[in-house]
Amino acid sequence: MTAITIAIVDDHPLFREGVSRSLSEIEDFVVVGEGASADDAATLAASHRPDVLLLDVSMPGGGIEAISEIVVGSPQTKVLMLTASEDVDPLIASLRRGAAGYVVKGIGSRGLAEAIRTVVGGSRYISPSMRAKLEKTLLDRPASLTPRETEVMELVAEGLTNKHIARRLDLQEKTIKHHMTEILLKLGASNRTEAAIRWRQGS
Numbered sequence: 272m273t274a275i276t277i278a279i280v281d282d283h284p285l286f287r288e289g290v291s292r293s294l295s296e297i298e299d300f301v302v303v304g305e306g307a308s309a310d311d312a313a314t315l316a317a318s319h320r321p322d323v324l325l326l327d328v329s330m331p332g333g334g335i336e337a338i339s340e341i342v343v344g345s346p347q348t349k350v351l352m353l354t355a356s357e358d359v360d361p362l363i364a365s366l367r368r369g370a371a372g373y374v375v376k377g378i379g380s381r382g383l384a385e386a387i388r389t390v391v392g393g394s395r396y397i398s399p400s401m402r403a404k405l406e407k408t409l410l411d412r413p414a415s416l417t418p419r420e421t422e423v424m425e426l427v428a429e430g431l432t433n434k435h436i437a438r439r440l441d442l443q444e445k446t447i448k449h450h451m452t453e454i455l456l457k458l459g460a461s462n463r464t465e466a467a468i469r470w471r472q473g474s
Contacts, residue, residue, distance in 0.1 A: 276302075276303045276321040277301065278302070278323075279305050279306075280306040280327060280330065281330060282307040284307075293380040294380070304319050304321070313340050316341045323391060324345075325353055326350055354375060362401055371395055375401060395460075409457070423450045454466055
């Protein structure tokens, strides 16, 4: 069984230590580092390149502000945001910057483990209560795909990867990833397959 490496960044030591202890008890989880600030998060991502980085939304330096540097410096690391708030705007901002998931801190260890496995598997994870709020917000703020996003979505529906889409459209792969982030957010989808289904249904 391949171990899933995890780093935890939260400025509340008791919470951070509790999460670390709970996750360390799971057989295939390995906690490789802990920190308390945005600078710590960037350092941990660069030095350990964990599979998942749990990142507090509200911490010194700002969790949301740290996402971009992390995903650029360690693109294989999935950023899973932790928050005590159920405000939908930080959720949207986090997803747009490249976070793979968003978890409300009331979650139990089993739920957190599920969230970690979900993002490692390539899908987005959003706490159920936040997902409901996000879907309502998307309904209240209708947004259609741009012409370029539609081009990307047509190729996603054909089963092409980001790399192949980039070649087809003569764009950089990171540009396609940015478009996919916006597409998933606009369609309220957690992965490419779900996005393709919703897009076909709405087209």
